[in-house]
Amino acid sequence: MILHIPGVLTREQVLQFRDRLLHADWIDGRASVGSQGAAVKRNRQLAEGSPLAVELGGIVARALTANPLFFAAALPLRILPPYFNGYAGGETYGDHIDGAIRVASPGAAPLRADVSTTVFLSDPDEYDGGELIVTDAYGTHEVKLPAGDAIIYPSTTVHRVEPVTRGERLASFLWAQSMVRDDWKRTMLFELDQNIQSVRAAHGDSPATVGLTGHYHNLLRMWAET
Numbered sequence: 001m002i003l004h005i006p007g008v009l010t011r012e013q014v015l016q017f018r019d020r021l022l023h024a025d026w027i028d029g030r031a032s033v034g035s036q037g038a039a040v041k042r043n044r045q046l047a048e049g050s051p052l053a054v055e056l057g058g059i060v061a062r063a064l065t066a067n068p069l070f071f072a073a074a075l076p077l078r079i080l081p082p083y084f085n086g087y088a089g090g091e092t093y094g095d096h097i098d099g100a101i102r103v104a105s106p107g108a109a110p111l112r113a114d115v116s117t118t119v120f121l122s123d124p125d126e127y128d129g130g131e132l133i134v135t136d137a138y139g140t141h142e143v144k145l146p147a148g149d150a151i152i153y154p155s156t157t158v159h160r161v162e163p164v165t166r167g168e169r170l171a172s173f174l175w176a177q178s179m180v181r182d183d184w185k186r187t188m189l190f191e192l193d194q195n196i197q198s199v200r201a202a203h204g205d206s207p208a209t210v211g212l213t214g215h216y217h218n219l220l221r222m223w224a225e226t
Ligand SMILES: O=C(O)CCC(=O)C(=O)O
Pocket: 085, 093, 098, 118, 132, 159, 160, 161, 171, 173
């Protein structure tokens, strides 16, 4: 499932991030990928573990974890520390699939990347190009969202970021290991959860709502790994 999550960061947070990123030390984005990614990746990132990445990443991770839509859709078990990237002057990241296993820091427990997230930090009118293009079983999706909004997509998909030909595209991106590894099972649980919430809002805690909520939890019990 590819899902737009509006308002992960407030406008004030976005402005604060932008201010801090203005004077940041950027490194070559190829530092965090394997050879296939490195061949098509031309962008800049904050170094993993740098004080600014840790500080701003903490804010992003807390905002996402507290976001009900992100929680319901990603069912996160663990979230890797968020990264920050910038693209300008034709920078791009060609077609790739995110690595399956990542470690937050040397010696840390490995985490499986199930759900990929981009939190946009630049508004669409600030740059040309820079669309995130995600291809799934249903076709190709082009994503360019307002600053503060996020997109989540299965880490199993081929995706790319188109060259930025005017202005600068800043973003935070991160991976989560989900309690439910399979995208289709996560999608089914998400749709069930959203429909239960609609039924509950319309009819309150009727016996049918209680029964459906029980069914959601029993499916989660069957499918979740913790
Ligand atoms: O900048 C983005 O939106 C996504 C970046 C990306 O796909 C990656 O770093 O693996």
